[in-house]
Amino acid sequence: MVLSDQPGPTEWGESRHGVGPWEVEHPDQPADDPRFDPELLAEGDRRNVVDAYRYWRREAIVSDIDTRRHELHIAIENFEHDANIGTVVRTANAFAVDTVHIVGRKRWNRRGAMVTDRYQHLMHHPSTAELMQWAREENIVVVAIDNTPGSVPLETAELPKRCLLLFGQEGPGVSEDASDLAAMTCSIAQFGSTRSINVGVAAGIAMHAWIRQHADLSKAW
Numbered sequence: 149m150v151l152s153d154q155p156g157p158t159e160w161g162e163s164r165h166g167v168g169p170w171e172v173e174h175p176d177q178p179a180d181d182p183r184f185d186p187e188l189l190a191e192g193d194r195r196n197v198v199d200a201y202r203y204w205r206r207e208a209i210v211s212d213i214d215t216r217r218h219e220l221h222i223a224i225e226n227f228e229h230d231a232n233i234g235t236v237v238r239t240a241n242a243f244a245v246d247t248v249h250i251v252g253r254k255r256w257n258r259r260g261a262m263v264t265d266r267y268q269h270l271m272h273h274p275s276t277a278e279l280m281q282w283a284r285e286e287n288i289v290v291v292a293i294d295n296t297p298g299s300v301p302l303e304t305a306e307l308p309k310r311c312l313l314l315f316g317q318e319g320p321g322v323s324e325d326a327s328d329l330a331a332m333t334c335s336i337a338q339f340g341s342t343r344s345i346n347v348g349v350a351a352g353i354a355m356h357a358w359i360r361q362h363a364d365l366s367k368a369w
């Protein structure tokens with residue numbers, strides 16, 4: 149499939165609530181694409197997926213995204229059940245991040261993910277030290293994201309292409325282990341009174357900073 153041949157960018161266009169059964173939507177066309185899911189063809193497709201993936205099986209969607217995933221990994225520390233992880237996963241999916249790494253507790257609150265985790269590679273690491281070791285073995289540079297003293301402004305930092313951006317939790321921020329072992333820590337410039345911004349928002353800003361530096365925009369929807 150050639151991506152640029154696809155119709156609209158997202159499901160938020162005209163067909164906000166998805167599409168009905170294939171024979172209602174496309175009465176004159178055969179539904180003979182092997183990527184199609186018979187159940188979705190029969191009942192319609194109301195999932196949170198771009199229009200190009202309507203009626204596709206989940207595995208077919210994941211395989212297609214796999215052909216253009218970025219060398220960007222995301223990690224979030226989850227020692228206290230951070231409710232923002234779902235938001236981070238959803239944004240990581242939007243930017244075709246390679247893998248989202250959950251550090252600490254294995255269980256995380258999926259609500260904000262809006263089911264996007266089904267199309268995203270996820271990996272669990274019991275501790276930050278184990279995540280760091282994994283990154284070393286994979287030759288991936290870890291950049292912690294937090295507004296701690298001595299951090300480098302994200303706005304002017306050159307992010308490595310093969311990169312893992314690591315985020316902390318709402319209360320404590322990035323753990324000491326993480327900031328000690330990361331190649332650098334980058335902060336997002338703030339100008340108001342709040343000590344920090346929401347980690348889901350910070351993750352979106354940092355991922356987009358990487359996208360601006362390294363992504364091939366001709367491959368975006």
Ligand SMILES: C[S@@+](CC[C@H](N)C(=O)[O-])C[C@H]1O[C@@H](n2cnc3c(N)ncnc32)[C@H](O)[C@@H]1O
Nearest residue numbers: 293294295315316317321322336344345347350
């Ligand atoms: C709500 S913050 C809490 C920690 C913060 N260091 C503090 O002093 O309150 C949770 C996480 O969001 C991210 N974050 C929030 N604001 C940020 C900023 N201005 N720059 C970089 N990261 C930020 C970091 O990953 C941080 O660990």
